[in-house]
Amino acid sequence: MLTSAFDLRVILLAPTGRDAELLAGTLAASYIATAIAKDGMEVVAMLAEGAGAVIVAEEALKPPVMVSLAEWVIEQPAWSDTPFIVLTAAGRPTREHQRRAQEMQLLGNVTLIERPARPETVHSSVRTALRARKRQYEIRRREGDLLQANADLEQFAHSASHDLREPLRTIALYSHLVCRTYADVLDEPGRGFLKVIESNAIRMDSLLTDLLRYAHASSIRDSASEAIPAQRALKSALESLAIAITESKAQISIGELPCVRMHESHLAQLFQNLVGNAIKYRHENRPVKIVISAARDGENWIFCVADNGIGIEPDYRKKIFGLFQRLHASSKYPGAGMGLAICDRIIDRYGGRIWVESVPGQGSSFYFTSAAETEADLTELLVSEKQGDVPGRRSGAEID
Numbered sequence: 001m002l003t004s005a006f007d008l009r010v011i012l013l014a015p016t017g018r019d020a021e022l023l024a025g026t027l028a029a030s031y032i033a034t035a036i037a038k039d040g041m042e043v044v045a046m047l048a049e050g051a052g053a054v055i056v057a058e059e060a061l062k063p064p065v066m067v068s069l070a071e072w073v074i075e076q077p078a079w080s081d082t083p084f085i086v087l088t089a090a091g092r093p094t095r096e097h098q099r100r101a102q103e104m105q106l107l108g109n110v111t112l113i114e115r116p117a118r119p120e121t122v123h124s125s126v127r128t129a130l131r132a133r134k135r136q137y138e139i140r141r142r143e144g145d146l147l148q149a150n151a152d153l154e155q156f157a158h159s160a161s162h163d164l165r166e167p168l169r170t171i172a173l174y175s176h177l178v179c180r181t182y183a184d185v186l187d188e189p190g191r192g193f194l195k196v197i198e199s200n201a202i203r204m205d206s207l208l209t210d211l212l213r214y215a216h217a218s219s220i221r222d223s224a225s226e227a228i229p230a231q232r233a234l235k236s237a238l239e240s241l242a243i244a245i246t247e248s249k250a251q252i253s254i255g256e257l258p259c260v261r262m263h264e265s266h267l268a269q270l271f272q273n274l275v276g277n278a279i280k281y282r283h284e285n286r287p288v289k290i291v292i293s294a295a296r297d298g299e300n301w302i303f304c305v306a307d308n309g310i311g312i313e314p315d316y317r318k319k320i321f322g323l324f325q326r327l328h329a330s331s332k333y334p335g336a337g338m339g340l341a342i343c344d345r346i347i348d349r350y351g352g353r354i355w356v357e358s359v360p361g362q363g364s365s366f367y368f369t370s371a372a373e374t375e376a377d378l379t380e381l382l383v384s385e386k387q388g389d390v391p392g393r394r395s396g397a398e399i400d
């Protein structure tokens with residue numbers, strides 16, 4: 001659980017008087033390791049090497065020190081919330097005291113103890129702080145295990161898909177060659193058997209591609225990437241689906257789409273799977289109509305891909321987001337049941353939600369949420385649009 005010898009030490013900063021030495025002495029008696037810093041900058045340097053808690057005298061928290069510490073607090077990883085115990089000056093509460101106390105909240109996990117403090121009070125606060133810190137280390141360990149497991153899974157899926165693909169392609173190629181070269185030697189059932197081998201090898205190849213995508217989606221880490229125009233991701237998804245769109249003569253209406261904080265390839269993958277399904281699960285008695293739109297909901301955008309296809313019965317609307325969950329035989333609708341599981345995984349990694357609403361026989365609407373862009377993202381985007389880095393946002397477009 002502990003990764004550094006310094007993980008549970010208590011950093012002390014009390015530059016005037018002998019408070020630091022006295023505290024170090026009493027904490028040492030309770031087997032609590034301490035390190036005395038001579039100034040605020042040394043505290044920041046020590047924090048980088050590891051600390052269980054910091055005890056600091058209020059008078060040492062001058063503006064430059066406060067700024068450096070506050071910056072350090074903000075930059076901590078998500079699992080970390082280093083406890084700060086501030087020994088405040090004694091005296092009647094004044095406005096200045098209140099202002100200082102408010103300022104100290106910048107340290108995040110902060111406890112104020114008024115001097116002169118009883119040793120038991122300081123001890124008890126330090127013990128509580130270290131106990132909480134140990135739990136944070138446990139979260140760090142679990143996070144590390146999870147990242148490692150995801151990296152292993154991705155590595156495994158990568159090697160497996162590469163190693164399995166080569167023999168698969170050989171099987172598909174040779175069964176195709178035998179079928180073509182010995183067409184007049186083989187009878188009808190023989191040719192049929194070879195076709196089954198070939199089509200299954202092709203199916204397995206696309207299954208391996210999906211497995212790789214799923215493993216890749218599981219390893220998405222940096223959810224707070226910069227904002228990108230959703231329109232651009234959709235465009236690339238529609239380009240990948242060009243053949244299916246042309247063959248099905250799908251009419252696709254696109255509303256105005258916002259910028260969102262997602263990687264373009266992940267958003268494109270979502271659109272590709274949802275629009276691909278809207279085409280695949282179309283109703284045979286009417287032309288395919290797909291509407292893609294987005295609406296603001298507080299801090300999120302809700303995207304919607306709506307179709308007029310076969311629809312989904314209520315009992316299956318959660319289940320279909322699971323791995324390998326399909327409602328139809330692959331002879332009727334090809335697929336491995338991974339498309340929505342991949343969408344679910346991508347959205348989950350970005351802290352969003354995906355769901356479906358549907359009227360069986362009339363159509364389905366798939367919704368997913370994505371964090372809205374911040375003001376800073378927008379400014380950045382406007383600048384890059386001006387410089388011609390990205391195509392500007394387009395208003396509603398229609399593709400037939």
Ligand code: ADP
Pocket residue numbers: 273277278281307309310311312320321325326327328334335336337338339340341364
């Ligand atoms: P696949 O399409 O390979 O089966 P998915 O995970 O993409 O895998 O979808 C899971 C199941 O959800 C599908 O088998 C299908 O039954 C149902 N489904 C997905 N999208 C739609 C849709 N737009 N309309 C009707 N059913 C759908």
